[in-house]
Amino acid sequence: MAAAVTASRPVGRTTRVSGRRNATLLGLLAWLFGVLFFLPFAWMVLTSLHSESAAATNPPSIGAGLTLQGYREFFGAGTGVSPWPPLINSLTASVASTLLVLLLSIPAAYALSIRPVRKWTDVMFFFLSTKMLPAVAGLLPIYLIAQNAGMLDDIWLLVILYTSMNLPIAVWMMRSFLAEVPKELLEAASIDGAGLATILVRIVAPVAMPGIAATALISFIFSWNELLFARVLTGVVAGTAPVFLTGFVTSQGLFLAKVCAAAVCISVPVLVAGFAAQDKLVQGLSLGAVK
Incomplete structure (x- = not known):
């Protein structure tokens, strides 16, 4: 009886460890997919803060200076067109x-x-x-x-x-x-x-x-x-x-x-x-x- 109880403990511990490992893996995959879905929006926000010349470079210039000129023009500055x-x-x-x-x-x-x-x-x-x-x-x-x-x-x-x-x-x-x-x-x-x-x-x-x-x-x-x-x-x-x-x-x-x-x-x-x-x-x- 004691031998059976002793043998069951490693099995239970192994199951818990495996369960935690699977949960960690699923969590990492969820974060990975979340970041992949967020990247296009982050790129769009970053591009909106660049000048037109910096935004038109290929590949995009991530370290270019930031400006709010795109937002000013969206709200009608210089164009007179209200959104x-x-x-x-x-x-x-x-x-x-x-x-x-x-x-x-x-x-x-x-x-x-x-x-x-x-x-x-x-x-x-x-x-x-x-x-x-x-x-x-x-x-x-x-x-x-x-x-x-x-x-x-x-x-x-x-x-x-x-x-x-x-x-x-x-x-x-x-x-x-x-x-x-x-x-x-x-x-x-x-x-x-x-x-x-x-x-x-x-x-x-x-x-x-x-x-x-x-x-x-x-x-x-x-x-x-x-x-x-x-x-x-x-x-x-x-x-x-x-x-x-x-x-x-x-x-x-x-x-x-x-x-x-x-x-x-x-x-x-x-x-x-x-x-x-x-x-x-x-x-x-x-x-x-x-x-």
């Missing part, structure tokens, strides 16, 4: 479409998960099928409809389009999140006489808040970065930040430092939103991953 209207348009379209997406996707996901409708799998496939058509294939019909409706160069046209584009993904995400809500809570609320609106606001929303935050952040990012429809359907009035960014590519050439400075400034709202909701995002994306 604030496009930034406000992007913020308006992204926030408004995200709110509409949440307002529509949460009840839809509730009906497909907690109170499933008949043939809900067909409904989910229908939502998914709307993403199978390339966006450029529907560009001409949408343009003609917007032209006949007098909505060209209108920010609310982008709000409608971004809502319809992000709604299928939001419904799929929210369904997986709401499926994890304990049914006992809903049954108790129903017994107490709570209506559908009360259940959604006071029971479902607090429990599924990480999933709602993850869905909202992804919808916001997709709306903020969208370029194709904004480029074709808008002009001077409703142009968004990505459209404004393309204006830095001129017939005179590509001014790399100025483009990088503009890209950094346009990326800041998404980075701030992601950093503010990072804990909710991790919880939401991992919700329901482990049964």
Whole structure:
């Protein structure tokens, strides 16, 4: 008996050491991939702080002097072109479409998960099928409809389009999140006489808040970065930040430092939103991953 206990100790110690070694290796790999994903953004920030002559060298001159000239030109110094209207348009379209997406996707996901409708799998496939058509294939019909409706160069046209584009993904995400809500809570609320609106606001929303935050952040990012429809359907009035960014590519050439400075400034709202909701995002994306 004593011999068996003695023999089991090295095995247990070996298992723990192997487990720590594997954890350390996975941690190093995670850091490696994190650095690889961060390097392009770091290079963009560094290039934005260089002069145009230093930014145009090949390979890039890392030790060149730093300057804020690219940021000054982005904010209109010497050009008189203000970036604030496009930034406000992007913020308006992204926030408004995200709110509409949440307002529509949460009840839809509730009906497909907690109170499933008949043939809900067909409904989910229908939502998914709307993403199978390339966006450029529907560009001409949408343009003609917007032209006949007098909505060209209108920010609310982008709000409608971004809502319809992000709604299928939001419904799929929210369904997986709401499926994890304990049914006992809903049954108790129903017994107490709570209506559908009360259940959604006071029971479902607090429990599924990480999933709602993850869905909202992804919808916001997709709306903020969208370029194709904004480029074709808008002009001077409703142009968004990505459209404004393309204006830095001129017939005179590509001014790399100025483009990088503009890209950094346009990326800041998404980075701030992601950093503010990072804990909710991790919880939401991992919700329901482990049964």
